[in-house]
Amino acid sequence: MGKNINMYHFAPTDTFYDVEEFINREIDDERAVTILEEDLLASNFLNSEQKNAYNLILQTLLSNESDAFFIDGPAGTVNMRTIYRSIKDITQNTRNWKIKMIVAEKSPKRVAQNSPTKNQNLVLMDVEGNRVQAVIFGKDIDLRDDTLNVYQSYYIANAFVKPLDARHRREAYELQWIINSRTIVENIEYDESPLKPPDYNIIPFNQLDIYKDTDAEVDILAIAMSTNAPRQVNTSHGKSLVQDIYVIDSSVKVLRLAMWNRFVHDECSEICNIIMEKPIVLGTKIRVSSYNGLSLSSRPTSVFTIEPFLASAISLRAWATENNSLLEETIAKNLDRPGASTPGSSTDLLVKISEIVEALESIPAMMV
CATH class of the missing domain: 2.40.50.140 (Nucleic acid-binding proteins)
Known part of the structure; x- marks a missing residue:
């Protein structure tokens, strides 16, 4: 073979190392790192899952125990932000x-x-x-x-x-x-306060007259009572799809809400599916028209939320539950009128306020 072990220059067997030299170089390097205050506070910004892992690992270290941990997370979730x-x-x-x-x-x-x-x-x-x-x-x-x-x-x-x-x-x-x-x-964490929902300037139906045929965009909160079938109409912009929904609010006034085009396919369809439950509808940026006296109409910028989880909606639901028999009677009057379910009906579906005022005199109006 012709080889000798001395040719490989192994370390001498009498080499002596003190305790300091047995310290792992990586650990030594880590100990030399200056820890910034913002790094010490970084644990305050962990989400719940990260915090659980952090606490478990820290507890193991402080208790001088050994353990193995596998940490996995999508890219970006563990970065401090x-x-x-x-x-x-x-x-x-x-x-x-x-x-x-x-x-x-x-x-x-x-x-x-x-x-x-x-x-x-x-x-x-x-x-x-x-x-x-x-x-x-x-x-x-x-x-x-x-x-x-x-x-x-x-x-x-x-x-x-x-x-x-x-x-x-x-x-x-x-x-x-x-x-x-x-x-x-x-x-957010279960014990963390949620943000406050948006504030809405809900206008009662009996106060809408001043907004007729103006550029005002009003917010309404009402109960959907009945609907007509969608129909196609000719407008200055061409053919459009419209569907009428009849709504009532706590001022005991019934109005027609015309929902146009994209709202017919989505929001109207959802309302129709649950109309028997008298769903509460929040509408924002609504147009008020003098058509047939007083009516409502969606705008392209309108937003509709069905059964919104708001304090005012909860109050309206309580009012509707308390006066359910009156609402049922009002709905029946609408449906009993000729053409109530036909696309061409309009004011025939509106209930005269005088027909139900007497029944409501003893019922306190609800503030929205």
Whole structure:
């Protein structure tokens, strides 16, 4: 073989190391790192699952025990992020941001006229009341189907921030958020206070006259009583689809609410499916018209929330339950009138207030 062990220059057997030299180099390097105060406070920004893992590992270390842990998480979920209070501080260049938001509005899934891709629009609101328009596209809608519920609070991070075309802007904030598969949406902690829902300027039906045929966009809260079938009409913009829903509020006034085009396919369809339950409908940015005396109509910017979880809606439901027999009588009068279920009916379906005022004199009006 011709080889000798001395040719390989192994370390001498009499080499002596003191205790310091037995310390692992990586541990030594870690001990030399200066720990910043912000790093010491980083555990305050962990979500519930991260916090559980952190506490378990820390407890094992402090108890001088040995154990093995496997940590797995989608990219981005374990990074420390700066928590903001205002959306005004979040721009296209902001990185590693996180903010507590409440879902103020959420539309049904829709398909745009010039695109086959589904979209779902939301309005999110921060703790200061600032609002941002957000949108989800395509398959990401189904991924978020069980979250981002109206009036629920969440922590949102990593949304794609981009400028919003002024033609589509409905809020003061000039940017739009795209919520996609990379966006992180977390529930707030069970013991954490949720954000306050939006404030609405609900106008009782008996106070709507001053808004007739103006540019005013009013908010209403009412009980859906009955519906007509959808019908196609000719307008200055061409053919349009419209469906009438007859609603009543606590001022005991019945009005026709005309729902146009995209609202017919989505919100009207949902209302019709539960009409026997007398669903409560919140409508915002509604137009008030003098057509047939007084009527309501949707605008392209209108938003409808069915059975909203609001204190005023809960009060209206209690009022409706207490006066259920009166509501049933009113609905019956509507349905008994000729043409009540035909598309062409209009004011024939309206109940005269004088017919039920006497029955209501002993019932206190509910404040919305």
